[in-house]
Amino acid sequence: MKFGICNETYQGWELPAICKDVAACGYEGLEIAPFTLAEDPSKLDESGAKRVGQIVRDSGLELIGLHWLLLKPPGMHLTTPDPAVRAKTVEFGRHLARLCSAMGGKIMVWGSPKQRNVADGQRYEDAFNFAADAMRQISETAGAAGVTIAMEPLGPAETNFLTTAAETIRFIQRVNHPACRLHLDVKAMSSEATPIPQIIAQSREYTAHFHVNDPNLRGPGFGEVDFVPIFKALQESRYEGYVSVEVFDYQPDPQTIARKSIEYMRAMAGA
Numbered sequence: 089m090k091f092g093i094c095n096e097t098y099q100g101w102e103l104p105a106i107c108k109d110v111a112a113c114g115y116e117g118l119e120i121a122p123f124t125l126a127e128d129p130s131k132l133d134e135s136g137a138k139r140v141g142q143i144v145r146d147s148g149l150e151l152i153g154l155h156w157l158l159l160k161p162p163g164m165h166l167t168t169p170d171p172a173v174r175a176k177t178v179e180f181g182r183h184l185a186r187l188c189s190a191m192g193g194k195i196m197v198w199g200s201p202k203q204r205n206v207a208d209g210q211r212y213e214d215a216f217n218f219a220a221d222a223m224r225q226i227s228e229t230a231g232a233a234g235v236t237i238a239m240e241p242l243g244p245a246e247t248n249f250l251t252t253a254a255e256t257i258r259f260i261q262r263v264n265h266p267a268c269r270l271h272l273d274v275k276a277m278s279s280e281a282t283p284i285p286q287i288i289a290q291s292r293e294y295t296a297h298f299h300v301n302d303p304n305l306r307g308p309g310f311g312e313v314d315f316v317p318i319f320k321a322l323q324e325s326r327y328e329g330y331v332s333v334e335v336f337d338y339q340p341d342p343q344t345i346a347r348k349s350i351e352y353m354r355a356m357a358g359a
Contacts, residue, residue, distance in 0.1 A: 091333075091350055092119055094156075097345055117330055117332070118149050161180075181226035188230075188233070198238065205247050245279065270296060288318070292326070
């Protein structure tokens with residue numbers, strides 16, 4: 089497995105400076121949140137995306153892909169019964185897949201809890217089918233571009249749609265496209281009744297990407313989660329993708345987060 093980190097950890101930093109520090113810490117890859125590149129990512133073009141990818145590679149890093157996809161612009165939603173909004177979301181998803189490919193990325197982590205919530209009064213299975221149809225269309229474009237959509241289960245405190253790995257696997261099976269796979273996140277898995285190592289083992293055939301963090305919204309090693317059994321489960325499942333740091337509490341500073349996280353992960357992976 090390889091270690092990566094998400095670029096928004098470095099709040100307010102320019103991309104070349106982020107890449108320099110991430111590489112100095114010993115990470116191998118960088119994930120990009122599209123809203124950090126433009127206020128409206130729908131206006132980003134592929135030539136600009138290629139320049140972003142080159143900046144990352146010039147620093148000796150791999151551009152892993154994109155995450156935090158639907159924060160901006162507003163108006164996107166995956167499960168809505170409104171066909172016009174779903175069509176807009178499909179087109180934006182396809183646009184991001186093309187940008188990701190132009191950057192040299194291979195993974196798009198699809199979380200965006202607010203933009204997938206099932207509306208009050210809407211039947212869950214209707215929402216499920218709407219989302220699967222939309223994701224199948226996005227996956228067709230992504231797959232042709234060499235990009236995998238990694239669907240992210242999120243806890244019930246964040247969303248009411250795809251709140252467990254098992255339910256997300258059912259969704260992936262409904263989408264039925266090789267470019268639609270599973271993303272696992274430690275913070276999110278901590279909300280499940282099933283132990284995290286067991287989730288990892290049960291999901292091994294579907295898992296394309298992995299985020300490390302703690303339910304306290306900080307990095308690995310900054311909270312109570314014991315990562316020894318987590319890394320052991322990843323190793324036993326022969327996971328070869330990225331283990332990427334994603335935090336939501338940016339204290340005390342990005343350098344401390346980045347360095348202490350990778351030091352901790354290396355120690356836990358070797359324990």
